[in-house]
Amino acid sequence: MVLEDHLLTEARNPRSSGIDSATALELVELMNAEDAGVIEAVRAETHAIAKAVEWTAERFRRGGRLIYVGAGTSGRLGVLDASECPPTFSTPPEMVVGLIAGGPRALTRSIENAEDDPDQGAADLAALDVGDRDLVVGVATSGRTPYVLGAVREARLRGAATVGLACNRPSLLGVEVDLEIAPLVGPEVIAGSTRLKAGTATKMVLNMITTGAMVLIGKTLGNRMIDFTPVNEKLRIRARRMLRELAGIDDDQAVELLSACGGRLKVALVAALAGVEAEAADALLAVHGGRVRQAVDAHKNQGKGVGRP
Structure with a gap:
């Protein structure tokens, strides 16, 4: 089992150890320098991301769906990416779906304990009547979120293809899915605040998956x-x-x-x-x-x- 203490996304970043004494300019320069590494972390996963793009396009051609499942920042980013597809590509709202632990209320306020329930993840996924034409992408920067793990397990039981997007490797999510995407962005400027580099990497990958698939199907x-x-x-x-x-x-x-x-x-x-x-x-x-x-x-x-x- 991957313990929280050993997660790369939870580690302390030595370059920001004195951040509480930094000036505003020093803070901005430090964060900008750290963010520069996100590009290379995503680049290292391009082959896996390309496969996810191909899988998504293939499901769309068969009338299937892309379904994101996440909690906290990861869930919000999935819902955001899904919600931007209809106005950008004239897709029906049910073609790309975002599930977040805690439901719509969790989009604007933290419902921290919602992510700890794998049964709810499975139930929310089952409520969409997921099947073998669909692709489910579990998004969890830690790679261990119980809500997401429950959802991807339910997806596999129902014959759906599964992708796991995390910023740690190895991860519990990585071993549960058919395809693993793991941009290793390293420790955050603020330890454990994965809305920063991990969130940026996640947004980049999700953009690539939907945009790439939409191009492949002729949008x-x-x-x-x-x-x-x-x-x-x-x-x-x-x-x-x-x-x-x-x-x-x-x-x-x-x-x-x-x-x-x-x-x-x-x-x-x-x-x-x-x-x-x-x-x-x-x-x-x-x-x-x-x-x-x-x-x-x-x-x-x-x-x-x-x-x-």
């Missing part, structure tokens, strides 16, 4: 977010601008094309770039997993006879 064209329906004036202006820039058409043509495509920008982009009607553009997107570039390229290559006998 962008290049680095532009294109999977949205223009339901207000700001989005209508954005959609027309993207059509003008990407398809080389004028504003009147953009308005007409969006109308013909039911306001769906991705369909309009395929129609314009492939030179097809809305119905054919919709079909191309369906065949190519909603990815605009692949749909357009496939249509153009077919026209050139690529792959024909």
Whole structure:
């Protein structure tokens, strides 16, 4: 068993031992220097993070979900990342879900004992009817939070794939999951205050998982977010601008094309770039997993006879 006294995230940082005598500038410089190491700690886990991205995208393609489970700062960061997916990528709220020990009230106030209940973690996970199409990411910087351990065990019993994100290795969480991600950021400036470097590393990893998976399933064209329906004036202006820039058409043509495509920008982009009607553009997107570039390229290559006998 991993004892709390031996956790890297609970150790004292010798570089900040005199922090209570530091000036404001010295405090800021010290924290900035410590934060610089977070980048390398995350970089060391890039292969594992990339696998988590691939697993997430594969679940999304099958109609499955990404579910974060955490407590305290870890739980809040999971809920934050989940809540930012619908406005960023036009996903339904149930596609990326964040569970936090103690429920929604724990988002704004500390409910410390909630993290100690593995049965509640299992029950909260079971309440989502998790199955083999889903991916559950347990987030616990210590790697030993009972609520998170209970949830990932329940997830595995239900056939879901599991990922553990911790800032310690080895960890109890690491041995419970199918894939371990462990950016080792080292002792915090304030001993045990894992909302600092560990929280920053966690936020970075969660950003990579959702953003990477959304790109893989076709939510962008290049680095532009294109999977949205223009339901207000700001989005209508954005959609027309993207059509003008990407398809080389004028504003009147953009308005007409969006109308013909039911306001769906991705369909309009395929129609314009492939030179097809809305119905054919919709079909191309369906065949190519909603990815605009692949749909357009496939249509153009077919026209050139690529792959024909």
